[in-house]
Amino acid sequence: MTGHSHDHDHSHDHDHSILSEMEVRVRALETLLAQKGYINPAAIDRIIETYEKEVGPHNGAQVVAKAWAEPDFKAWLIQDATAAIASLGFTGRQGEHMVVVENTPDQHNMVVCTLCSCYPWTVLGLPPVWYKSAAYRSRAVLEPRKVLADFGVPLPENTRIRVWDSTAEVRYLVLPKRPHGTDHLSTTELAGLVTRDAMIGTALI
Amino acid sequence: MNGVHDMGGQQGFGPVLFEEVEALFHADWESRAMAMTVAMGASGQWNIDLSRSARESLPPAVYLSSSYYEIWIRGLEKLLLERNMVTQAELSAGQLIAPPVKVNKVLTRDTVDAALKAGSPTKRPISQPALFKVGQKVRALNMHPQGHTRLPRYARGHEGTIVSLHGGHVLPDQHTLRALPPFNVVVEWLYTVVFDGPTLWGADSDPTVEVTVDAWESYLEAVA
Numbered sequence: 001m002t003g004h005s006h007d008h009d010h011s012h013d014h015d016h017s018i019l020s021e022m023e024v025r026v027r028a029l030e031t032l033l034a035q036k037g038y039i040n041p042a043a044i045d046r047i048i049e050t051y052e053k054e055v056g057p058h059n060g061a062q063v064v065a066k067a068w069a070e071p072d073f074k075a076w077l078i079q080d081a082t083a084a085i086a087s088l089g090f091t092g093r094q095g096e097h098m099v100v101v102e103n104t105p106d107q108h109n110m111v112v113c114t115l116c117s118c119y120p121w122t123v124l125g126l127p128p129v130w131y132k133s134a135a136y137r138s139r140a141v142l143e144p145r146k147v148l149a150d151f152g153v154p155l156p157e158n159t160r161i162r163v164w165d166s167t168a169e170v171r172y173l174v175l176p177k178r179p180h181g182t183d184h185l186s187t188t189e190l191a192g193l194v195t196r197d198a199m200i201g202t203a204l205i
Numbered sequence: 206m207n208g209v210h211d212m213g214g215q216q217g218f219g220p221v222l223f224e225e226v227e228a229l230f231h232a233d234w235e236s237r238a239m240a241m242t243v244a245m246g247a248s249g250q251w252n253i254d255l256s257r258s259a260r261e262s263l264p265p266a267v268y269l270s271s272s273y274y275e276i277w278i279r280g281l282e283k284l285l286l287e288r289n290m291v292t293q294a295e296l297s298a299g300q301l302i303a304p305p306v307k308v309n310k311v312l313t314r315d316t317v318d319a320a321l322k323a324g325s326p327t328k329r330p331i332s333q334p335a336l337f338k339v340g341q342k343v344r345a346l347n348m349h350p351q352g353h354t355r356l357p358r359y360a361r362g363h364e365g366t367i368v369s370l371h372g373g374h375v376l377p378d379q380h381t382l383r384a385l386p387p388f389n390v391v392v393e394w395l396y397t398v399v400f401d402g403p404t405l406w407g408a409d410s411d412p413t414v415e416v417t418v419d420a421w422e423s424y425l426e427a428v429a
Contacts, residue, residue, distance in 0.1 A: 022232070022234050022272075022274075022275060022278070023232060023233065023234045025234075025278065026234035026237050026238050026241075026278060027234070027237075027299070028296065028297075028298075028299025029241065029278065029281070029282065029296065029299070030237055030241060031299050031300070032291060032295050032296065032298075032299055032300065032301060033241065033245070033285075033291075035300065035301035036290070036291065036301055036305035037305050037308075037311065038245060038248060038290065038305065038308055038311060039241060039244045039245065039311065039312070040244075040311055040312060040313050040314065042313065042314040043240075043244055043311075043312040043313050043314050043316070043317050044237060044240040044241060044244055045240075045314070046314045046317040046318070047239070047240035047243050047244060047312075047317055047321070048236045048237075048239070048240045050317070050318070050321060051229065051239070052229055052230075052236070091322055091323075091324065092321050092322040092323055092324040093243070093320075093321050093323075093324040093325070094324070095324065096324040096325065096326040096327065096328075097326065097327070097328060097371065097374075099369075099397075112213075114211065114212050114213030114214075114357050114359075115210055115211055115212075115213075115257075115261075115355060115357060116210060116257055116260070116261075117273070122324075125229075126229060126239070128224075128227055129224055129227070129273070130221050130222060130223055130224075132273045133218070133221060133222065134212055134215075134218040134269070135218040135219050135220060135221045135222065136221045137212040137213065138212040138213060138214065138215040138216065138218050139218070139221065140213075141213040141214060141359060141405075141416045142213070142214045142216075142359075142406060142410075143411070144411075144414055145411055145413070145414070147221055150220050150221045151221070157413070158413065159413065160413050160414075160415060161411075161413055161414050161415070162399070162415040162416075162417065163414065163415070163416045163417070164397075164417050165213065165357065165416060165417060165418050165419075166419065167355045167356070167357060167418050167419045167420070168327075168355060168371070168374060168377075168395055168419035168420075168421070169253075169326075169327040169328075169374060170371055170395070170397070170419050
């Protein structure tokens with residue numbers, strides 16, 4: 001669960017009759033919308049390409065690594081995450097208003113959207129299936145420690161867990177704790193340690 | 206609206222399940238559904254709150270039994286039908302029958318990047334001072350509006366503390382009141398409010414848990 005797979009595996013154990021029904025329905029809709037002149041299929045292709053190939057957790061990993069390596073950048077990130085993240089070129093849709101929350105020895109942060117699927121697209125790309133699932137949305141606020149256990153994340157009993165429910169247009173990115181023994185690593189090497197789930201708060205590094 | 210989408214604290218959905226191999230999309234139609242929703246959003250015929258509201262007001266059984274992008278497609282069809290941008294007959298046929306309505310903007314391959322990079326900020330200038338300050342105790346209103354809202358049920362009626370102010374943001378509850386542009390824009394202060402776990406979930410719940418909610422000013426009242 002450290003990143004997106006671009007391998008489109010169609011051999012999942014899904015109900016194929018439902019999938020093909022949706023395939024037909026969505027193709028019909030796209031044809032219709034293009035005929036109406038409301039959409040341009042080449043623009044649709046470009047949007048997909050952007051989220052498949054360009055925008056993803058590697059963006060967020062750069063933000064985290066830079067914050068670990070540069071105290072001034074970290075201070076800026078905590079103070080004004082939108083501007084600090086924009087300085088790396090990550091702006092736009094579902095990242096218009098960013099807040100970075102820092103994990104400390106006393107407090108672990110975890111992000112959810114109980115009402116829908118709000119997620120910081122500019123730095124993490126599109127959310128994984130589990131983030132959008134009813135199980136995660138319902139339980140993350142009620143019993144986050146048990147949800148973390150589902151992820152195999154044991155937290156000390158006295159660590160405070162703060163769950164950030166993204167109920168407005170503010171998008172949250174967790175700044176994980178920098179692992180020990182990484183002083184000698186370059187920013188690029190540090191970025192390689194940062195996982196998507198750690199930036200959602202459902203993994204440690 | 207006390208919809209089925211308001212899932213925080215509901216029980217019975219089981220463990221969080223992970224995919225052994227994650228895929229960004231699980232079929233081609235999912236990627237088309239995502240991108241069409243983004244592209245049609247850029248047309249300006251509705252706003253993000255109207256699109257959320259369209260998904261959330263699907264019949265509960267439909268919402269719960271639909272996959273994520275299926276909900277997006279059902280929401281998109283609903284938005285298009287409500288505005289007479291398409292007809293049911295056209296959706297069934299997958300063919301144009303009636304002439305199109307005029308839309309504000311159509312994304313092209315050349316304008317996609319700039320549109321995605323710009324996004325749709327909801328922050329707006331606000332002249333009136335904020336009613337609450339950081340550290341202040343507030344109570345989330347016990348309210349159950351018929352229309353769209355972003356105050357989750359689990360927070361309603363409970364006391365919390367202001368953690369931060371985010372400036373003026375467009376209030377979703379009002380932004381959904383007019384279906385077509387110009388939309389009904391009311392700007393209010395937006396706050397992050399933190400609630401103690403036991404305040405929300407009872408005395409026997411995990412005392413190390415805190416939950417924050419982003420709440421517009423009219424969702425909150427001062428605690429004496």
